[in-house]
Amino acid sequence: MTPVEDGFVHAIGAELPAMFDGMKLAAVATVLYVIVRCLNLKSPTTPPELTYQDTLLHRYLVKFCPMFSQEYIPPLLWGKSGHLQTALYGKMGRVSTPTPRGVRMFLPMQDGATATFDLFEPLGDHSTGDDITMVICPGIGNHSEKHYIRTFVDLSQRRGYRCAVLNHLGALPNIELTSPRMFTYGCTWEFASMVGYIKRAFPQTLMVVVGFSLGGNIVCKFLGENLSNQERVLCCVSVCQGYSVLRAQETFQQWDQCRRLYNFFMAFNMKKIILSHRDTLFDMKSAKMEDADLNRLYTATSLMQIDDNIMRKFHGYDTLKEYYETESCVQYIQNITVPLLLVNSLDDPLVHPSLLAIPRTLAEKKPNVMFALTQHGGHLGFFEGAVLFPQPLTWMDKVIVAYADTMCQWERTRQTRKRTKSEKLNC
Numbered sequence: 001m002t003p004v005e006d007g008f009v010h011a012i013g014a015e016l017p018a019m020f021d022g023m024k025l026a027a028v029a030t031v032l033y034v035i036v037r038c039l040n041l042k043s044p045t046t047p048p049e050l051t052y053q054d055t056l057l058h059r060y061l062v063k064f065c066p067m068f069s070q071e072y073i074p075p076l077l078w079g080k081s082g083h084l085q086t087a088l089y090g091k092m093g094r095v096s097t098p099t100p101r102g103v104r105m106f107l108p109m110q111d112g113a114t115a116t117f118d119l120f121e122p123l124g125d126h127s128t129g130d131d132i133t134m135v136i137c138p139g140i141g142n143h144s145e146k147h148y149i150r151t152f153v154d155l156s157q158r159r160g161y162r163c164a165v166l167n168h169l170g171a172l173p174n175i176e177l178t179s180p181r182m183f184t185y186g187c188t189w190e191f192a193s194m195v196g197y198i199k200r201a202f203p204q205t206l207m208v209v210v211g212f213s214l215g216g217n218i219v220c221k222f223l224g225e226n227l228s229n230q231e232r233v234l235c236c237v238s239v240c241q242g243y244s245v246l247r248a249q250e251t252f253q254q255w256d257q258c259r260r261l262y263n264f265f266m267a268f269n270m271k272k273i274i275l276s277h278r279d280t281l282f283d284m285k286s287a288k289m290e291d292a293d294l295n296r297l298y299t300a301t302s303l304m305q306i307d308d309n310i311m312r313k314f315h316g317y318d319t320l321k322e323y324y325e326t327e328s329c330v331q332y333i334q335n336i337t338v339p340l341l342l343v344n345s346l347d348d349p350l351v352h353p354s355l356l357a358i359p360r361t362l363a364e365k366k367p368n369v370m371f372a373l374t375q376h377g378g379h380l381g382f383f384e385g386a387v388l389f390p391q392p393l394t395w396m397d398k399v400i401v402a403y404a405d406t407m408c409q410w411e412r413t414r415q416t417r418k419r420t421k422s423e424k425l426n427c
Helices: 003-038 056-064 082-092 147-158 189-201 214-225 245-251 256-276 291-299 303-309 311-315 320-327 353-365 395-426
Strands: 049-052 103-108 114-120 132-137 162-167 206-212 233-239 340-345 369-374
Touching (some): 049 353, 056 395, 147 162, 147 206, 147 395, 206 214, 233 395, 245 353, 256 291, 291 303, 303 311, 311 320, 340 353
Parallel strands (some): 132 162, 233 340
Antiparallel strands (some): 049 369, 114 162
């Protein structure tokens, strides 16, 4: 080898370690960039964005419910990712979940179905001294034994609320169906039956209506279907619902924000629930279901396929569009006159941002509606925490109870003013 060639080899050999070091640094920088972008670490923490009309009620709420003006602070390392918030809720529900003790109630329905709900008595007096019952409708395929429901019930009990939690028809694994029908997106029969029982059993109680996800659609539809359903209802809270089932399902077909993947997993869970009751739902005496429907169920990969072949037939809908439009609360929600709080998060991967125009427009037009939109929280996540580990109670748990507490105080103040005014007139 000539001296020139030898010098060239030594020069390359000296540059290689520096070159590899540069590649490592570039790789690390790329990974860190992806992590920062995916976890939204640079996204700021803010109070919820509020939309409401300037009324005495909403001035009172903003003044005496400080959570509306305080920042929602999710865990630093992962809490700003809607996907991780949603995944953690879906996998674990909550951390350090309590086990509230309740009584399971069974209510026979006219069509042969049996509605069930769990009743939990308060663990102390309410701050107003009044008898208040939280009537709660969980999310899709959920029930009172889910961790997020148990956590919320325990908090409410300790704040002096009685809690009644609907178990969606067919959702409890150890309760058999008594008719060829299970829950749907907007069937209010079971919830109405539970509310009716609460009104009869506790004639002095006022009710705070709470719905999570699909449950939010059901409670808003229930209240808007008939004005009599709003009697003795103090207020209503709906969290993470999509308002229009038709538009929501259309967005579930998109790959944006991995909604098609979420659709697949939700369809898988729905299939498990349906197949666990196949002997009742596909009974030979049932004219609603056929063997062909069961075969199509096995191959379904989306909620729309399951809805078209199975769910719409529980109530005899001719088309999927008719089923979705009739089951949505968007046609009924404007009929609600009691105070209504609608809560969503902007990074909810299940609720497309276009659907949020519905609650925002409603809050702009109706004096009883407040719409709270957080930047983070995912779907029913809303975990709080400093850096890594979330707290047992979430922002969602606390804001619902804080809103209910404030509404109870508002009602007590309003009734006191009425009595004082009446007394002055009588004098």
